[in-house]
Amino acid sequence: MNVGFIGTGSMGSTLVEAFASSGALVPEQTRITNRTYAKAERLAARYPGMQAVRTNAEAVAGCDLIFLCVKPLEFKTVIDEIRASLQPEQVIVSITSPVLLAHLEEWLPCKVAKVIPSITNRVWSGATLCIYGSRIEPADMQTLEELLSYISSPLRIEERYTRVVSDLSSCGPAFMAFVLQQFIDAAADETGIDREEASRLAANMLLGTGLLLTEGGLTPEELQQRVAVPGGITAEALKLLRVELDDVFHRVIHATHAKFREDLEKVDQSFTVNR
Template structure:
C-alpha cells in the first residue's frame, strides 16, 4: 500500500501526528495532504512544510486521498463525515482519532474500512500506547499500514470497542491525570519545605518517576513487589504507603467514574448528532 495520507484537522492531535510522520520520515512530505477549518493554521503549515499538499476544504482532500485521518473534536466529527460522505467509497480507509464516537455512528456515513484510535501526548517523545479498534472491513494491508505507521513512535494496542472507554484512562488521559497527581504532591511537599523550590521538587519527582518506570519495566517488577522492596515495616515509606492504600482507592474510583461517565455522555451526544444528519 502506498504511503500517502490525508489529515483533516490540524489541532493538537493532527499537528502532533504530522510532526511525527515527517520528523521520522515515515511518509514523504509531498505525500501528505492536510485540510483545516482555520486558514491561518494552514498558512503557517505551508511555511513550515513547503512540500505539503494543503487544501482549503475537506471535500477536495476526500476526493484525493484513500487513507484519511480525521482529527477533529468528537462532536464535530459527524458534520465532517457528512460533508465528505459523497466522496467516500470502499477504497477509502478512514482513521478517526477519537473513540468518543461509536463505530456504528461512523458507519452511518462510511460503509468501508474504519479504524478508531486514541493517540497519546507521550508519543511526542516516542513513547506511550496508541489504542486502536478496526471494524470488520479493514483488510490486512490497511491494518499493517496503520499499525506500522503509529508503531514507529508508540506501542499500538488493538482491542474491542467495548474496552476503549476504560483503557484510554491508562493511556491518552494518563499524562493529565499524572500531572495533576504530581502537582498536588508538590504542593503538599512545598508547604513543608524550608528552602527547596517547587521547581526542584518537580524535578526530583520526575527523575524518580522516570527511574521507577524503567526499573519496573526492565526488571519486570510488579507494583506489589516494588512496594515490598522499598517499604520496610515501621519505616517512613511504609507509613506513607499505608495512607495511600487507605485513601487513594476512593479517589481513583471517583476519577474513573467521572471520566468514563463523561465519555458516555459525549458518545450519546455524537450519536444524536449523527442521527439528525442522516
C-alpha cells in the same frame, strides 16, 4: 502512501508532528486541513513539502489513510463534506472515542478504523489503541500499525473497552501529571525547596519508575515492596496514601465513563437528527 489529517488541534497536530519527526512520514506524503486554515498553514510551513489545503474534500483526495481529528459533534458535518470524495479502498481513521465504528460504517462508503492516541506519542512512546471496522482487511491493519509503531506501541482492543483503556493510556498522563504536581507543590510549600528543582527531580523519578515497570520487569506491587522497608519512612507514607486515596481512582473511572456516555448520546443524536 499518502496520509491526510482533518483537524490540527492538540491531538491532530501531535500526530502530524510525531509522524514527521520520527520519519514515519515524509512531509510530501502528508496533507492537512483545519477549520481555521491559517493554523494548518503554519503547521505545514514547519515541514517543507507538507501540504495545507483549504477544504476537507481536498484533504481526502488521493490519500490512502485519512485521520479525522475533530470534536465528536463535528463528525457528521465533516462526513457530509467528504463522503462523495471517498473511494472504497481508502481508510478513514477516527481518533475520537465517542464516535462509534457503527456510526462511521453507516455513513461512509470506505473502510473505517478507530485509533486512540496519547500525548506520550509526541515523544514516540506509550500505546496507541486500535479498533477496526468490519470492512478492514489484514493488510490495512498492518499498514496502519506499521505507521503507528514509529511513535507508539499499537494495541488492538475491542470497542467496548475503549473508555477504560483510554483512561489508562490517553487520560492517564494527565492524571499522573496532576498527582505529580501535587507532590511537587507540597514539597516546595513544606520545605522551601526550589520548585523548578523539585520538578526536575520528580520528572526524572517518574521517568525512571516507568522504565522499572516496563524494561525493568517490575510490577507496581513489586516496586513498592522493593522501596518500602517494613517500618520505614516510605512504608509509613504508603500507609497514609492508602487511607487518603482509598477509592479515588474508582471515582475517576466512574466520572470518565459518565462523561463518555453523555458524549455518546449527543453524538448518536447528531447522526440521527441528520439521517
